[in-house]
Amino acid sequence: xxxxxxxxxxxIIPLYAKAALPMIPGASALPFVPGSGKDVPxxxxxxxxxxxxxxxxxxxxxxxxxxxxxxxPSTYIHVLAFPLHMxxxxxxxxxxxxVGLVHVNNTITQHRPVSVSETLSIKVTASKLRPHxxxxxxxxxxxxxxxxxxxxxxVSTYLRLGKGDPSAKKPKGEELADPPVxxxxxxxxxxxxxxxxxxxxxxxxxxYDLTAKPLGFNKAIIHGMWTKARCLAAxxxxxxxxxxxxxxxxxxxxxxSKVTFGEEITxxxxxxxxxxxxxxxxxxxxxxxxxxxKKR
Amino acid sequence: MTPSVRRVAVIGxxxxxxxxxxxxxxxxxxxxxxxxxxxxxxxxxNLQGEKIGEMAAGAVLKHPRDRDLxxxxxxxxxxxxETPAFDVQQACGTGLEAVILIANKIALxxxxxxxxxxxxxxxxxxxxxxxxxxxxxxxxxxTPDTAGRxxxxxxxxxxxxxxxxxxxxxxxxxxxxxxxxxxxxxxxxITREAQxxxxxxxxxxxxxxxxxxWQDDLMTSYLGLERDQNLRPGSTLEKLGKLKPVFGxxxxxxxxxxxxxxxxxxxxxxxxxxxxxxxxxxxILAYITESQTAAVDFVHKREGLLMAPAYxxxxxxxxxxxxxxxxxxxxxxxxxAAQVLCTLAAWEDPVFCxxxxxxxxxxxxxxxxxxxxxxxxxxxxxxxxxxxxxxVAGLAKELSDxxxxxxxxxxCAAAGQGVVAILESAGGAK
Numbered sequence: 249x250x251x252x253x254x255x256x257x258x259x260i261i262p263l264y265a266k267a268a269l270p271m272i273p274g275a276s277a278l279p280f281v282p283g284s285g286k287d288v289p290x291x292x293x294x295x296x297x298x299x300x301x302x303x304x305x306x307x308x309x310x311x312x313x314x315x316x317x318x319x320x321p322s323t324y325i326h327v328l329a330f331p332l333h334m335x336x337x338x339x340x341x342x343x344x345x346x347v348g349l350v351h352v353n354n355t356i357t358q359h360r361p362v363s364v365s366e367t368l369s370i371k372v373t374a375s376k377l378r379p380h381x382x383x384x385x386x387x388x389x390x391x392x393x394x395x396x397x398x399x400x401x402x403v404s405t406y407l408r409l410g411k412g413d414p415s416a417k418k419p420k421g422e423e424l425a426d427p428p429v430x431x432x433x434x435x436x437x438x439x440x441x442x443x444x445x446x447x448x449x450x451x452x453x454x455x456y457d458l459t460a461k462p463l464g465f466n467k468a469i470i471h472g473m474w475t476k477a478r479c480l481a482a483x484x485x486x487x488x489x490x491x492x493x494x495x496x497x498x499x500x501x502x503x504x505s506k507v508t509f510g511e512e513i514t515x516x517x518x519x520x521x522x523x524x525x526x527x528x529x530x531x532x533x534x535x536x537x538x539x540x541x542k543k544r
Numbered sequence: 545m546t547p548s549v550r551r552v553a554v555i556g557x558x559x560x561x562x563x564x565x566x567x568x569x570x571x572x573x574x575x576x577x578x579x580x581x582x583x584x585x586x587x588x589x590n591l592q593g594e595k596i597g598e599m600a601a602g603a604v605l606k607h608p609r610d611r612d613l614x615x616x617x618x619x620x621x622x623x624x625x626e627t628p629a630f631d632v633q634q635a636c637g638t639g640l641e642a643v644i645l646i647a648n649k650i651a652l653x654x655x656x657x658x659x660x661x662x663x664x665x666x667x668x669x670x671x672x673x674x675x676x677x678x679x680x681x682x683x684x685x686x687t688p689d690t691a692g693r694x695x696x697x698x699x700x701x702x703x704x705x706x707x708x709x710x711x712x713x714x715x716x717x718x719x720x721x722x723x724x725x726x727x728x729x730x731x732x733x734i735t736r737e738a739q740x741x742x743x744x745x746x747x748x749x750x751x752x753x754x755x756x757x758w759q760d761d762l763m764t765s766y767l768g769l770e771r772d773q774n775l776r777p778g779s780t781l782e783k784l785g786k787l788k789p790v791f792g793x794x795x796x797x798x799x800x801x802x803x804x805x806x807x808x809x810x811x812x813x814x815x816x817x818x819x820x821x822x823x824x825x826x827x828i829l830a831y832i833t834e835s836q837t838a839a840v841d842f843v844h845k846r847e848g849l850l851m852a853p854a855y856x857x858x859x860x861x862x863x864x865x866x867x868x869x870x871x872x873x874x875x876x877x878x879x880x881a882a883q884v885l886c887t888l889a890a891w892e893d894p895v896f897c898x899x900x901x902x903x904x905x906x907x908x909x910x911x912x913x914x915x916x917x918x919x920x921x922x923x924x925x926x927x928x929x930x931x932x933x934x935x936v937a938g939l940a941k942e943l944s945d946x947x948x949x950x951x952x953x954x955x956c957a958a959a960g961q962g963v964v965a966i967l968e969s970a971g972g973a974k
Contacts, residue, residue: 306572
């Protein structure tokens with residue numbers, strides 16, 4: 249696999265522009281436009297020295313509901329890895345444009361808490377394309393190291409809607425009752441813009457109704473990773489030191505919205521869910537399980 | 545029923561390094577910093593999941609959104625969520641007053657363990673709605689009809705976009721604390737040189753405490769800061785002598801160096817009954833044995849704004865059956881070098897002690913070599929409500945290191961108040 253080291257995080261806005269170009273019919277034939285490849289590129293992107301900016305972290309924590317502790321939220325490291333996701337998806341031989349992809353699943357493993365004073369190296373690769381019931385899916389696999397220790401891993405699964413493979417449908421697991429509701433959250437209309445500013449993820453589907461419409465959404469929708477972060481913030485006092493948090497994004501949350509947060513804490517871990525407060529539409533299902541903690 | 549009184553143990557403390565205003569903690573709120581200080585305390589004393597008897601903490605500059613600040617911080621922490629908490633506010637006395645409130649509950653057997661703390665930010669200051677605008681909005685809320693509401697709009701003025709900014713100013717005199725202290729310094733004839741010398745000593749002692757690792761089990765780093773940001777050791781009288789006075793006019797003696805800077809920070813202290821500490825194998829550093837508050841009339845009787853500790857001290861000493869000389873360590877909060885020196889001068893002055901304190905003899909002088917031996921607020925900085933916890937934890941550790949001995953704390957506060965307390969080493973007073 250080829251490895252490319254980047255000097256700093258790539259700018260997100262030009263990447264979005266590039267990622268959106270394949271939406272123009274025929275554009276993918278151009279050499280610099282994504283969409284020409286048959287499979288995701290066999291390439292690893294690396295940011296060798298990632299440090300934390302306390303002001304940026306504070307802004308992120310505020311919009312997601314985290315306390316500004318000396319240890320950073322595990323979802324914030326995803327924010328630092330995200331420009332690499334985008335850069336990889338903007339590669340010319342990437343099989344399709346990033347705009348229009350659906351983030352269906354995100355798993356983060358925090359092997360130990362990461363302090364705001366640490367320097368990390370972050371690398372991102374993409375898994376092979378594989379069939380999905382509603383199209384094709386692939387994973388963006390991110391890993392953060394402090395020195396030689398892997399302290400954090402993230403796997404984001406994206407779905408490209410299209411000709412699906414019904415045999416790829418996941419067998420239905422045991423149906424669990426909804427975790428009991430412990431809080432109601434009111435998501436304001438401008439939340440997508442606030443999270444976009446704090447996270448750098450300025451996908452137009454999150455900003456305004458007008459910018460979301462051409463991409464198939466009637467209203468702007470909140471970032472799935474905001475919802476995941478908000479859930480972890482709600483659970484901050486009960487999260488283990490080292491854990492794996494896995495969420496499935498269900499129906500997008502249009503803005504503004506009133507949603508409920510449900511949680512169930514057992515000896516095996518935590519189950520949580522976000523639903524529409526009125527209609528009960530499922531937005532997110534998640535679990536947290538403890539994993540062995542690495543030493544600092 | 546008369547409750548029996550138990551000894552109250554200081555188990556230890558944890559604080560975050562203090563930062564200068566708009567420094568590394570510029571974007572941290574009071575609850576963020578208090579949570580960070582509490583996280584370190586929980587970690588150090590293995591309090592994860594522990595139901596603590598009660599936590600008391602406060603902030604001097606508190607945002608209205610921080611209703612139940614301390615309880616919210618507890619809920620976000622690894623302490624058992626069944627730990628009750630309440631907020632305290634007594635200006636710069638907040639931290640020590642919180643310690644006293646928790647200690648008294650432990651002494652009375654109402655709780656077996658408790659955490660006291662304090663936090664302040666001058667960076668993330670609680671700006672409030674302009675008061676004139678606030679009144680119009682409230683009137684609008686009380687007006688039933690649209691026409692009446694529209695009429696209210698005519699009262700709006702462009703200047704109302706300017707928010708209400710918390711001022712470091714006494715509401716009844718309009719003078720800042722520094723200006724009040726400058727009057728005291730002038731009345732007591734405190735020289736610039738004496739203030740600057742005390743300042744240099746404070747920085748050098750705090751730097752020495754850091755250098756020998758003495759602070760290691762008193763704090764946890766936060767947002768990249770590992771030492772108090774204000775610390776500047778190795779200064780000289782010559783260097784400090786070049787600074788212009790900031791309070792008391794051109795002839796004033798108070799400068800930016802011999803006054804504490806606006807700072808951000810938080811501190812916490814773990815207190816417990818002896819049984820509670822023993823059951824958890826936690827060593828006891830010291831006992832809190834006495835405390836006292838006092839207040840002075842700085843408005844009509846023209847007493848110095850920051851002179852209240854001078855009054856609180858003899859009341860406490862009499863009750864404890866001690867003299868001012870019976871201490872091995874003195875912790876006099878250095879809000880301003882001049883405040884410390886005025887207080888010491890007052891205790892030495894027969895006229896003040898006779899006329900103001902009603903005592904036949906002055907309290908006398910102290911050996912200043914025993915004072916603020918690990919540095920004071922001039923060096924560490926002074927996030928108002930966080931200072932008490934810094935001093936209590938540091939004094940308890942110092943008394944524990946000595947194996948025996950007695951220490952006294954004196955803290956002045958706005959609005960003419962003062963808080964004092966006595967700690968005794970777990971190894972005994974002598």
